[in-house]
Amino acid sequence: MSRATESRIVPMSLRGGAGALAGWECAPPPGVATRGTAVLVPGFTGSKEDFAGLLPILADAGFRCVAYDQRGQFESEGSEDRDDYTIETFSADLIGVVESLGAPVHLVGHSFGGYVARTAVVARPDLFSTFTLLASGPSSLQDIAFPPPAQVEQLIEAGGQDVVWQMLAGAGATEVLDQAKREFLHRRIFATRKANLVGIVRTMQTRPPAPAVVRAAGVPILVGYGDTGDLWAPEVHERFAAELGARVAVYRGVGHLPNEERPDQVRDDLVVFWTDGDARASVL
Template identity: 35%
Template sequence: MSFTPPPAARAYPLRTARGEFAVVDSPVAVGVEPKGVVVMLPGFTGSKEDFTLLHEPLSARGYRTVAVDGRGQFGSDGPETDESAYAQEELARDVHAQVDAVGAPVHLLGHSCGGQIARAAMLLDHSPFRSLTLMSSGPAQISDSQQQRVKLLRDALAVMSMAKVWEAIQAMGPPEEVGGPAVGIGDADQLRRRWLGTKPAQLRATGHQLCTEPDRVAELAAVPLPFHVLSGTSDDTWPVPLLDDMAVRLHAHRTVVPGAEHSPNADQPLPTARALADFWDGLADTRR
């Protein structure tokens, strides 16, 4: 069974100067004034489908949303074993190619690991972007407990097939940052198919990045664009007080979504979409 895009959304390969990337592209709702375009980057072990429940409410608010599978994620091709292809700067350059193909300027949103890739893209060149939203994505490496889980996953990927690792993940019942599905996005067969479609080198490389990412908040704060830090009320990957502090350092708009954990986009999609659209609407008179 395949993931089904939301009504009016279209799933297709986006052609860019750096290859094709699988996207789900949802237009502005009929009769609604267009306000902008949003490019959304999923997190570690995730895919564009993680944003499924955001497309319709954001469309109704006037935003075209384009959710992207990054290189080696689910529907986008990439090397099986060459981790150098997934260096963070390479992934950041992919983001620029994706935005060029979609049509700049865009609001950029990154969830978890996708937020750190979005940050790297912003630091390369902020000119194609109108704003950056970091969703459940912290200032540096992930928490010690999550680092241990990611290291276990990377070790397993070195000696086991993707199918065998998936079986182990299901037996362990890990959190979503290490492969456990976000609530409300796909059934077991769909999630297994997504896992098997992801390249092991992509997981090993981005897992290493999550465990070693330096704090680049000061660099990002120097970028002359509006920032939004959004999270749930609890998060095992980056503690919420750490996200609060990052928002202060970035002079960012801050949203905490009640009842959500590491994936507000899946846990509480309607309040999350409302907070996102409210932030973007508030920038209408202060475009840079």
């Protein structure tokens, strides 16, 4: 991200149920009319920075964009009580954020952020104009390339953030990164509260709202995913999208982070989805 782009992202503080949530806001530049507000929710071990390449280019297209660290994640406040990190508390934070920004908004949930978003959409569909699941499959209990969540919970309880860092390194997730990015990811993991990590993994041991329930909420849905090395295979995403009655965007040669690997293409699909009810999201 260039310095000029970075300067357009403004830190903000949002109210969460466990304290302040660290957020980023990026508004359309002067001369560009605002066409709506988008809220982007990161996943397990993630943060608002996962959307650094996406926020400014969505803002250029006329959308006020807000991303935030979930409770106990990176720069957001949170308790050390594992019981404070449930799908209900995460989704309540999201609902509170949207209400404070002014509804309805376009909602984007990446990975576990999609689980949180699904719960919020079912609880308060009136708050959302559209809903996008980005690299976020049906559940973490089957058809996923992730260790059993109960096993991961035990490892984190025993070894804390270092275990999570070693898991990322062992999976090769840090090998291709430049030094600055690697150092940031290391800092982020160790700034995230252990209770957040344990709480999310506990939450992953339950199923999010069923596709039929999400579909019945009546909010238009887009499912976007990479076809190479995501946690869920393409056929799993495809089946999930059909159950949701969702549009589909496939990012060729991309893994679990299309928001970082193909931000321009993700932007194009989101803008089409958000602005043209008759158009289909492109398959890239």
